[in-house]
Amino acid sequence: MPNTFGLNRTLGGAIGVIALVSVLSSGAVLATRNQLQEATDALDRSTQVVRSLDAFRTAMLNQETGLRGYLITGRESSLEPYRAGRPALDETITRLTTLIGNDAERSRLLTDAVTAARAWQIDIGETAIREAANPATRPDAVRIEAEGRGKQFFDTLRGKLAAIDNLEERTRAEQVARVAKAQRDESFALWGGTLLTLLICAAIGVAINRLIVWPLVRVMSFVEHVGEGDLSGKLGDGGHNEIGRLGRSLNAMVSGLSDLAKTNRAATADLNAAAAEIRASAQEQAASVEQQFAAVQETAATMDQITQSGAQTARRATEVIATAQATAQTSRQGLRAVSDTAKAMDAIREQAEAVAGNIVSLSEKTQTIVDIIETVNDIWERTHLLALNAAIEAAAAGAAGAADRPSRGNGLLFRIALRGAGRVARAGHVEAG
Missing domain, CATH: 1.20.5 (Single alpha-helices involved in coiled-coils or other helix-helix interfaces)
Structure with a gap:
């Protein structure tokens, strides 16, 4: 097979280019989507940190509110916010530690805030509750809470938590910017890949139209002329692909058909001469054929007579068969009638037996x-x-x-x-x- 740049290579190359562009655009979209996911996760984590900081403050405020209520009223029920705030604070500290992770600055600020909270719980909360339980030392408990040391602890932890809030706000702003940039990059990669794919498809369509469709149209027109009997045409050079090879094969075929037509015309002339000689011989034989035809007519008349006799015999046989079939049908009907009569007799016998039984029953009732x-x-x-x-x-x-x-x-x-x-x-x- 000659080394040609075939249509399969052309189409395969076009499909390969489209696939490559699709893979590249998909890879770009996936990369930008991963960046978008990372930025979104970071933004979500920062939001959770801010919510946990609010929960930290709320837990401490609940403890302070419960302590003050207990010192004012002296009732144990007033300590419920304080007691509920302690496990809530522990849970919030654990969640913040997990969310902050290995960030050194945030970990340091959180440690300082936790230290201040624990110091307030031990030095202020537990001490005041213990002193307030004894009526003799209750004024000392009120003085501990009123000295202002608790406010210092709260100011410290509020400042540390506010610092973490500021860091998280900056982080949130950065992550929002990253999310917006990742969304823009994703849209650019998606639309850019789509536009590039469309351009390549358009170019491939033009190339297919030029290399395949138009040459095929010329080949089909040439084949139609050949089908109508025009063997004088010829296809031009169609290139080195399959369509070009097809055009050259068609040219060779039409050339062979033209030579064959010339040979057929010469053979037809020879056949016409032989046919004239055959007609003359046939005319000579026609006379003898007429004589034989007369003898054949006489034989045919005799055969007609024999045929008519056979037809009469066949009709009589048909009538006999019809009579036999009617007799058989009558016999079958008679058998069915006998069978029906026997069934009716059986039914009458059964009814007579039933009537006899009724008569016996009536005789007994009459007695x-x-x-x-x-x-x-x-x-x-x-x-x-x-x-x-x-x-x-x-x-x-x-x-x-x-x-x-x-x-x-x-x-x-x-x-x-x-x-x-x-x-x-x-x-x-x-x-x-």
């Missing part, structure tokens, strides 16, 4: 009803006898009272008794029925 009727008749007969007895007794009662009452009244009572007996008898008869 039960007969027994009940006999019992009712027996009860009716007894009731009838009771009714007759009641009527006889009523008649006897009416006869016995005839001596004391008029005859018309006795007859009325007798009729009433007979009616009552009759009603009882009829009622018993109706219930028995």
